[in-house]
Amino acid sequence: MNLGFLNIYWRDMIRFVRFRTMLFSSLLQPALWLAFFGIAMSSSFDQLMAGVPVPPGVHAVGYLTFMAAGIIAMTTLFTSLFGGMIILFDKNWGLMREILASPMPRDHVIIGIGLSGMTKSFIQSLIIMVFGIAIGASFFVGYDPARIVLAVLGILLFVGVFSLGFLFLSAGIAISMETPEGMQGIMTLLTMPIFFASNALYPIDAFPEVLRVISTYNPMTLLINGIRYFAIGPDFIAMGVSYTYSVTAICLSFAGLLLFAVIMYLFARWRFEKAVVT
Secondary structure, eight states, X not given: OOOHHHHHHHHHHHHHHHOHHHHHHHHHXXXXXXXXXXXXXXXXXXXXXXXXXXXXXXXXXXXXHHHHHHHHHHHHHHHHHTTTHHHHHHHHHTHHHHHHHSSSOHHHHHHHHHHHHHHHHHHHHHHHHHHHHHTTOOOSTTOOHHHHHHHHHHHHHHHHHHHHHHHHHHHHHHTTOSOHHHHHHHHHHHHHHHHHTSSSSSOSTTSOHHHHHHHHTOHHHHHHHHHHHHHTOSEEEETTEEEXXXXXXXXXXXXXXXXXXXXXXXXXXXXXXXOOOX
């Protein structure tokens, strides 16, 4: 049985751990986002919403809790979209030519990069959850220890499938690019609409009809739905908007992410089969 993808996985993880600057910046940046942007905006929004009546028996959460789920998703998106950059560096350094010439199937490169990127996303998500709770995010309120464990596993399941989808997309683009600047330009171009056309920082109810439809099926929105369901609960109110997530809706969100990941894997595999690295 060929386990070449494990070599790709361990090589990328060793590089992630050894490059201290990359390691600490990838962990510190989302924490700073949550600390500065989250706390600052939370003070403003919570003050504006202070006079909005909350129906009896409804669980109300502050803006910090609401957007903390979005920060987890944002970090996963950034990590995943730029995860394929290592493939481009390997091309420029001549390593990818040697890898593709080896007996290892080409799809093992995709799988190895996907698994390493997913592991990084797990680490970052756990750190953000702990840090968010430390600065006041109301995650897992009223949960017993067993339910907290299940909720965290549910969040990681959503994060894992989401990250795989965008890592496969990034890998498929990277193998087709020639320069890091071109790769970075495309990733930046993709990041903005995916992030801002989602419910990461604000409700989508007031969006124009077309944008609301796009946001509803945006993979990032599907991820955030799962995070909020597990971390906050199936029924809560935030920023004056009531949120109710049924088990069916969450299963459909997960199915949408799974379909996205499969399509992106097929895209990446197609690009790797066509790739000629000299």
